[in-house]
Amino acid sequence: MSEASGATRSQRDSIELFAGAGGLGVGLAEAGFSPRIVVEYDKWCCDTLRDNHKAGNTGDADDDAPWRVIEGDVRHVDFARFEGKIDLVSGGPPCQPFSLGGRHRAYDDARDMFPEAVRAVRETRPKAFVFENVKGLTRAAFSDYFSYVRLQLEHPEVVMCPDEAWGEHFKRLQQHHTSTKRDGLHYNVVTKLLNSANHGVPQRRERVIFVGFRDDVDACWSFGEGDHTHEALVWDQTFGDYWDRHQVAKAQRKLEGRALGIAKRLSKDEKPDTKPWRTTRDAIGDLPDPRHTRISASIPDHRFQPGARSYPGHTGSFMDDPSKTLKAGVHGVPGGENMLRRADGFIRYFTVRESARIQTFPDDYVFHGAWSECMRQLGNAVPAKLAELVGVSVRQQLDAAEAR
Template sequence: MSGLKPAKPIIRKSVELFAGAGGLGIGLADAGFIPQMVVEYDRWCCDTLRDNHPVSDEAEQVAEHPWNVVEGDVRLVDFREYEGKLDLISGGPPCQPFSLGGRHRAYDDARDMFPQAVRAVRETRPRAFIFENVKGLTRASFLPYFEYIKLQMEHPEMVARDGEPWEDHLRRLEQHHTSTKRPDLHYQVVTKLLNSANYGVPQRRERVLFVGFRDDIDARWSFGSGEHTQEALVWDQAFGDYWDRHQIAKKARILEGRALQISKRLSKDEKPATLPWRTTRDAIGDLPDPEKRVTANSIADHKFQPNARTYPGHTGSYLDEPSKTLKAGVHGVPGGENMLRRADGSVRYFTVREGARIQTFPDGYKFHGAWSECMRQLGNAVPAELARVVGESVALRLDEAEAA
């Protein structure tokens, strides 16, 4: 071999808004987008971020890519120092206004932070942005506001006037959008509803993505439906080595419901070309039972949480399917989605470490706060693996546009 050193990966600069516990930021950093500033309001989340992304380590050595965590109200943050210096702005504006489990106040809800996301884009003029929100945003009753959000992102310099109702602002945006004269800052925006399970996350978590590229970037971006499918998982369970890999007794190898129906139309000789969905067992099967405290206590954040129970419509997640969506809840953590349902019908809460595995956080990641607080952070997070896949696709298009 010659003495040539391998090329360093391209480092792209970003700013992360509404960072939460850091799931989106972790995945995007793995894709090469290094945050120059991370903004978060919640103090527990900020403690989690600082602990996992310190400016210096225990030996007081400066970290290679420290996260500059800004704790406070995003409405008070001035982003203009980053104008023209960023490849990406990312974040998950608080989703409670649109959550299927919330009160659905949308544009009447002061927690709607999309206008602040648009302001950050306007002040920094990044080459691209990635924003994420809950599936509830696509509800029929929210569609006019969904279009309003998208048009604001496409034309971030067309700001609402003082006291202007959002419907009037929407009309002005529509007129501007259909005009042939648009000299101001403009982004090409694609929206997509994703199921995280299709991208290698052991969780059925549906989220809406807003991905935008500045008008001078010839990105030609689109995003596929994912390499993982339920059909491939069922084939692996019906004809493959799924059960053997997990050392499951034959009497416990059960397919039920939709999985059973899918298995009836599959052939052993025709293995799907896709990868299997990852299951809850794939994610946490190697962790000791948290109720056996002697073996579980040695693992950080793997403490048994008592008093799990089912109630109508909330029965926990099965081991041999992707988990249900981990949720934060408006009035506390809803246990029905954040617990495991065993084969015998009994249930227990996921530990924080199990929740982190399901959300594809690194095993060494530390969470601050009591169980309910940590699960709230996880329930609000973007799966790190989904963020990485999306981030790599955006980075690829930026690279190609730059090389053209």
């Protein structure tokens, strides 16, 4: 992880909701946040979390041990005991109501857990929060609900009344937000759509984040577009040492997809001042071919999975681009788009270890369940590197606010 992380400094207490396999939590931990509890419903995800964070999940662990996993429905968790003791609440509420691959039911979907995220904020009153979700939440069809979610996070004590429709609650939140007399708990919230590839993740994965600071915290937070670009990658592949660095044979040095058009616009004398996108080869190039069983067997979770096939809309990821968005296996063939496509047309599924590399998990992070289950965990995860960068930026503002 980054040397710029806050992991070497004193840890700030946090709570992690809807933790999944732990991508968001791992990145935020590198930024200096230590989750007191981690809430997750899925059994396999909980097994993954417990195995990788044993300190908080042993029989003799005390109540203050970090990463204590609570397996179950978040709606049954009482957060009130953490009131005033938490610096950050974070999590990724289930995204199926908004996913481009789902049924797009949003506020009519029982899986919408944003109300529980708001409740955790209301009961703990953290200095800040970080929530993330899929790009689909920003679709025009969900614009009102997107605004509704944001207003709930800004004013978590304006609670929905029994039998009140969400539209009526939305109207009350708007009235409260525009009032000049607003008592109680309030947060200043920024939303942003991030492309992970622009931030050094070897994957084109877009996520929307909600970052909020309690209004008594003097934070001046913003988050940039990232310092990695496709243009810089294509320049490196066209005029730089990308191919030599990876010892790629000349016959296999091939630009594909959008890179072909970008290459025509570039000049050797005008090197982009940004960093190159990281590619699939950057992430997994040092791993042996998983078909070589004797070699790959020594690497955890690096087993060959047969049966990959290409079909319209699911053609795999080029080796020398960032991978396409890893998916959770709901798009036809289990694993969906989670395939590697070589320049010669050969395709195969990514192994779990390769997928973990693409999602920037540490190499010693292990996953529980069959291949399809592990790929579901990884397809739902936040890239740990992206979470770390967001966490560092939030941590810096909290530290600076307290130093003023």
